[in-house]
Amino acid sequence: MGKTIAEKIFESHLRDEPFEGTKVLDIDRVLCHEITTPVAIADLEWRGKDRVFDNTKIKAVIDHVTPSKDTKTAIQAKMLRDWARRHDLQDFFDVGRNGVCHALFPEKGYIRPGFTVIMGDSHTCTHGAFGAFAAGVGTTDLEVGILKGVCAFREPATIRVNLNGCLPEGVFAKDVILYVIGQLGVNGATDRVIEFAGPVVDGMTMEARMTLCNMAIEAGGTCGICMPDRVTVDYLWPFIQNDYVSKEAAVADFAKWHSDADAEYDQVLDFNISTLAPQVTFDYKPDCVKNVVDLAGTPVDQVYIGTCTNGRIEDLRIAAQILKGRRIADSVRGIVSPATPKIFSDALAEGIIQIFMDAGFCVTNPTCGACLGMSNGVLAEGEVCASTSNRNFNGRMGKGGMVHLMSPATAAATAITGVITDARSL
Amino acid sequence: MEKIFKGPAIFLDRNDINTDEIIPAKYLTEVTKEALKPYMLEDLKLEGFDPRGETLKNARVVVTRENFGCGSSREHAPWVFEVNGVHTIIGQSYARIFRQNMFNGGMLAIELPKEDIDALFAFSQQGEVTIDVDVEAQQIKACCGGQCQDFSFEISAFDKALVQSGGWVEFADARY
Numbered sequence: 001m002g003k004t005i006a007e008k009i010f011e012s013h014l015r016d017e018p019f020e021g022t023k024v025l026d027i028d029r030v031l032c033h034e035i036t037t038p039v040a041i042a043d044l045e046w047r048g049k050d051r052v053f054d055n056t057k058i059k060a061v062i063d064h065v066t067p068s069k070d071t072k073t074a075i076q077a078k079m080l081r082d083w084a085r086r087h088d089l090q091d092f093f094d095v096g097r098n099g100v101c102h103a104l105f106p107e108k109g110y111i112r113p114g115f116t117v118i119m120g121d122s123h124t125c126t127h128g129a130f131g132a133f134a135a136g137v138g139t140t141d142l143e144v145g146i147l148k149g150v151c152a153f154r155e156p157a158t159i160r161v162n163l164n165g166c167l168p169e170g171v172f173a174k175d176v177i178l179y180v181i182g183q184l185g186v187n188g189a190t191d192r193v194i195e196f197a198g199p200v201v202d203g204m205t206m207e208a209r210m211t212l213c214n215m216a217i218e219a220g221g222t223c224g225i226c227m228p229d230r231v232t233v234d235y236l237w238p239f240i241q242n243d244y245v246s247k248e249a250a251v252a253d254f255a256k257w258h259s260d261a262d263a264e265y266d267q268v269l270d271f272n273i274s275t276l277a278p279q280v281t282f283d284y285k286p287d288c289v290k291n292v293v294d295l296a297g298t299p300v301d302q303v304y305i306g307t308c309t310n311g312r313i314e315d316l317r318i319a320a321q322i323l324k325g326r327r328i329a330d331s332v333r334g335i336v337s338p339a340t341p342k343i344f345s346d347a348l349a350e351g352i353i354q355i356f357m358d359a360g361f362c363v364t365n366p367t368c369g370a371c372l373g374m375s376n377g378v379l380a381e382g383e384v385c386a387s388t389s390n391r392n393f394n395g396r397m398g399k400g401g402m403v404h405l406m407s408p409a410t411a412a413a414t415a416i417t418g419v420i421t422d423a424r425s426l
Numbered sequence: 427m428e429k430i431f432k433g434p435a436i437f438l439d440r441n442d443i444n445t446d447e448i449i450p451a452k453y454l455t456e457v458t459k460e461a462l463k464p465y466m467l468e469d470l471k472l473e474g475f476d477p478r479g480e481t482l483k484n485a486r487v488v489v490t491r492e493n494f495g496c497g498s499s500r501e502h503a504p505w506v507f508e509v510n511g512v513h514t515i516i517g518q519s520y521a522r523i524f525r526q527n528m529f530n531g532g533m534l535a536i537e538l539p540k541e542d543i544d545a546l547f548a549f550s551q552q553g554e555v556t557i558d559v560d561v562e563a564q565q566i567k568a569c570c571g572g573q574c575q576d577f578s579f580e581i582s583a584f585d586k587a588l589v590q591s592g593g594w595v596e597f598a599d600a601r602y
């Protein structure tokens with residue numbers, strides 16, 4: 001019987017099986033941010049175990065609220081910063097070099113095919129785009145990861161999602177994943193890995209694959225995962241060129257992780273993407289999804305472009321193409337947050353930042369900020385936000401606020417008209 | 427500290443209660459568990475539910491439906507229950523990270539089949555339900571006005587060991 005990519009990674013990283021059905025894996029990357037890590041650090045200190053298993057495998061960033069907005073967030077940042085210095089972490093990203101974790105860590109080349117990755121953040125599933133098993137965990141799992149470099153899992157079954165056909169003009173990875181979540185439901189992939197395959201995925205850039213995997217958790221998935229291929233190699237090449245004689249050799253090596261043709265799946269779902277239209281959420285759950293045209297005309301107060309889902313350079317390019325030479329509606333506040341300093345500076349070099357500013361957008365530094373209602377664009381009661389983020393939960397971007405999730409193209413079009421708009425109709 | 431999995435239950439009749447509802451992100455700037463105490467379930471969208479009410483204040487057990495604890499990985503969600511004396515959740519299903527966070531902290535996220543959850547909700551119509559969980563025997567006793575019903579539940583050997591050994595940090599540090 002063949003194996004899935006997730007099964008291959010589990011097998012190669014198995015440290016222990018303390019009880020039947022519980023697999024303790026060696027972890028290649030333990031990623032940290034300032035919201036969930038300080039409590040783990042404090043607990044380790046309290047237990048007299050203030051140690052790290054390997055300071056080259058632990059990476060840390062201050063990203064959720066940065067620069068700090070008040071005393072409490074300054075203390076969180078300081079706790080992470082002091083800890084990173086105390087243990088001489090090789091890769092710690094502070095103000096000026098920091099960006100949204102799930103955009104920053106891949107950009108630095110830290111995530112490789114076949115890796116195991118944990119982080120105290122549910123959207124860690126993003127890193128599965130590289131063919132890694134990457135799972136969000138809580139603070140206690142993170143703490144054990146920091147201390148021992150291990151994490152326990154029930155071996156997840158896999159749902160294979162075949163994305164067939166091709167992406168229509170004006171339809172993007174975000175539309176695809178919103179549609180898939182709408183089909184699976186918020187509970188549809190719980191304790192499962194979602195394996196994305198098919199011609200649509202093969203044709204996607206790493207940025208688009210990250211958008212796809214980012215929202216696996218919104219269907220309850222442990223991890224989203226894509227097969228590492230030539231696109232993966234091209235993206236990682238600056239970081240791996242000394243390890244392989246050629247790109248072809250790297251492609252061949254990465255192929256060892258691919259799911260076998262006779263692997264066993266919990267479910268296999270086939271979707272024809274060729275007929276897909278731009279998608280948008282309504283209500284307070286990410287599986288409440290409609291075609292944008294069905295919600296067209298809904299007024300919004302704020303448009304937010306950024307986050308670990310859609311704050312990458314490709315996303316900003318898509319939005320800028322629509323915004324170029326136009327102004328956003330007077331009734332709308334536009335906020336754009338490039339997800340990392342590199343994305344910011346690339347956008348600057350490409351003239352994208354100027355386009356956003358000319359259109360009337362406020363450009364913020366890289367941070368999570370408004371995505372989780374902590375800073376830089378929190379909603380007031382009764383306000384509506386068109387957002388490229390991943391969660392529309394009640395109160396997510398501010399108590400009493402409503403969030404509609406959509407692609408950067410839909411968000412840009414919505415900013416121009418002030419009401420939810422299909423960008424293809426402009 | 428020995429944890430007691432016993433006490434009055436509060437019934438939250440909804441699927442997909444997420445961690446933003448259990449503890450909103452604006453409180454994640456706290457770095458101690460105790461500081462979370464006043465905010466338990468503050469943003470829960472459920473008709474008739476009062477986050478400041480006596481029923482919640484007295485509750486030691488939460489009974490709910492499907493996919494409880496979905497969304498963010500924040501362990502602040504189990505912690506806000508813990509500091510309010512709620513060590514047991516009984517539901518039809520959970521989001522993976524929330525479930526593991528509960529067991530990792532030595533608390534219970536018990537799964538019961540739909541019939542049993544329905545029976546518990548029906549029982550709650552008669553008055554205040556008190557629940558007593560025997561982890562070793564994997565039995566739940568639910569009592570209301572002198573009447574009692576018993577339910578048995580499954581728990582993985584690992585999760586049971588975590589609850590009995592005081593959580594994952596101690597377990598892992600002793601073993602790895």
Ligand code: SF4
Pocket residue numbers: 064100101102121123307308309367368369371372389390
């Ligand atoms: S951008 Fe939003 S979803 Fe992504 S890590 Fe930050 S807070 Fe979480």
